Amino acid sequence: MKRTVFFISDGTGITAEALGNALLTQFEGIEFDRVLLPYIDTIDKARATLERIHKANNNDGVRPIIFDTIVNKEIREFIRTGDGFPIDIFETFLSPLEQELGHSSSYSVGKSHSIDEENRYKGRIDAVHFAMDNDDGALTKNYDKADIILVGVSRCGKTPTCIYMALQYGLCAANYPLTEEDMKEGIIHLPKFLENNKHKLFGLTIDAENLSNIRNERRANSRYASLAQCEMEVDLVEELFIRFDIPYINSTYFSIEEISAKILDITGIERKN
Amino acid sequence: MKRTVFFISDGTGITAEALGNALLTQFEGIEFDRVLLPYIDTIDKARATLERIHKANNNDGVRPIIFDTIVNKEIREFIRTGDGFPIDIFETFLSPLEQELGHSSSYSVGKSHSIDEENRYKGRIDAVHFAMDNDDGALTKNYDKADIILVGVSRCGKTPTCIYMALQYGLCAANYPLTEEDMKEGIIHLPKFLENNKHKLFGLTIDAENLSNIRNERRANSRYASLAQCEMEVDLVEELFIRFDIPYINSTYFSIEEISAKILDITGIERKN
Numbered sequence: 049m050k051r052t053v054f055f056i057s058d059g060t061g062i063t064a065e066a067l068g069n070a071l072l073t074q075f076e077g078i079e080f081d082r083v084l085l086p087y088i089d090t091i092d093k094a095r096a097t098l099e100r101i102h103k104a105n106n107n108d109g110v111r112p113i114i115f116d117t118i119v120n121k122e123i124r125e126f127i128r129t130g131d132g133f134p135i136d137i138f139e140t141f142l143s144p145l146e147q148e149l150g151h152s153s154s155y156s157v158g159k160s161h162s163i164d165e166e167n168r169y170k171g172r173i174d175a176v177h178f179a180m181d182n183d184d185g186a187l188t189k190n191y192d193k194a195d196i197i198l199v200g201v202s203r204c205g206k207t208p209t210c211i212y213m214a215l216q217y218g219l220c221a222a223n224y225p226l227t228e229e230d231m232k233e234g235i236i237h238l239p240k241f242l243e244n245n246k247h248k249l250f251g252l253t254i255d256a257e258n259l260s261n262i263r264n265e266r267r268a269n270s271r272y273a274s275l276a277q278c279e280m281e282v283d284l285v286e287e288l289f290i291r292f293d294i295p296y297i298n299s300t301y302f303s304i305e306e307i308s309a310k311i312l313d314i315t316g317i318e319r320k321n
Numbered sequence: 322m323k324r325t326v327f328f329i330s331d332g333t334g335i336t337a338e339a340l341g342n343a344l345l346t347q348f349e350g351i352e353f354d355r356v357l358l359p360y361i362d363t364i365d366k367a368r369a370t371l372e373r374i375h376k377a378n379n380n381d382g383v384r385p386i387i388f389d390t391i392v393n394k395e396i397r398e399f400i401r402t403g404d405g406f407p408i409d410i411f412e413t414f415l416s417p418l419e420q421e422l423g424h425s426s427s428y429s430v431g432k433s434h435s436i437d438e439e440n441r442y443k444g445r446i447d448a449v450h451f452a453m454d455n456d457d458g459a460l461t462k463n464y465d466k467a468d469i470i471l472v473g474v475s476r477c478g479k480t481p482t483c484i485y486m487a488l489q490y491g492l493c494a495a496n497y498p499l500t501e502e503d504m505k506e507g508i509i510h511l512p513k514f515l516e517n518n519k520h521k522l523f524g525l526t527i528d529a530e531n532l533s534n535i536r537n538e539r540r541a542n543s544r545y546a547s548l549a550q551c552e553m554e555v556d557l558v559e560e561l562f563i564r565f566d567i568p569y570i571n572s573t574y575f576s577i578e579e580i581s582a583k584i585l586d587i588t589g590i591e592r593k594n
Binding site for chain 1: 344348359386392406413414415426450577586
């Protein structure tokens, strides 16, 4: 059975979507067809939205689920007149929060951002630029400015994790790939600029088979992608992490969101945004 | 008055945080002190959490707000015994959803990801690598694989917007900076590889004064950062957008989340994750 789900907002719809998806994950065996509708901020757009909801209702033979964070009351109530099953996120929580905080909410469309919010935002954007500039061992001289430096073999997930930590947490995250150049006589020699920043290092490892699959997508049938090579590199890197007491995670079974949250949890580094 | 807010989860805490921040934004004039506590998945960790909540209560002189998405019932109920004002996101919405869907939720910790979810995840990670590789006009030969190509002057917000679209929507987003090299005789000549992909182009512009401030942080007092230079570049780029009928947004007053959502809305490009 297919069930259409709408995420509707007069803003970006990011919150409606994040919450909705987290809730839907709890329902296995139901196939959801997801539709994101941001910036529904006029009655005309709301009317077109009701039409889409109506069509989904007819096609599915069952009413769609609606997750919404519409601040504008008129539009919110208009959407309520349609065929969907509404989950109103703001209305559900804002009223008890207003009571607890003894403060009425602004609950208004297009509220300008506060200075505090703007500074946190700027920090995140600066961190994204830092992560881009310091990807893949590009600028090791910047490591004194880094909040964290991820190390691991090529293609174990360092880059997207750094990007995520920058975007989500505002952290200046650099990463350095440990390659054959660092491996000599069956051991990895930690480069000087990493040893000088040992307290900032965090390791990523990965199952060799998984690594080989990922590398094969990039360079099929190369020595770089061979299982033997991947096993050798992973073994050496894990030995390094233990020898230098570098905390590490195996990225094979976690998403970058999970890896990032675990890194913060393990290191105690505080988010900046 | 300061008020401490805890985001608590036995997972990453991302949903609790996203929803909590969206709600708090509606309350101006209250200073919130935000604490993210992910992976509270044992009674021992829950006990330490209650201790932190208790301390915040004493320090602030008012009970903290708790946004939680704790799936484990025992831990959830244990957290409820503390001093905080609880906003229980899952409990509030899962029960009505179970009724509507005629299906009980799994509501269990550490549920493995579905194949569908894993494929969407892989698409997002691939898109992040694409955005990294195709930043700043690096690989124009890849433009046939791009879902969208952002164009604009240097430092107008192209890079973080591309990264966000990749991470959030799984879109292969490239970007190309329009520089003085493309500007001749008071006009911008659109490079051939861009003209061949004209339907994928989306423009970003920015207020010249804001651009000058941003560039000054990078290269203080340079010609590159001067207001005159910024004004000239912005004028030429906006003229180009109009001449080639390229849709565009002024990034000055929007976050990358807002810009990305607007781009999807304007172009009708469908997210891939």
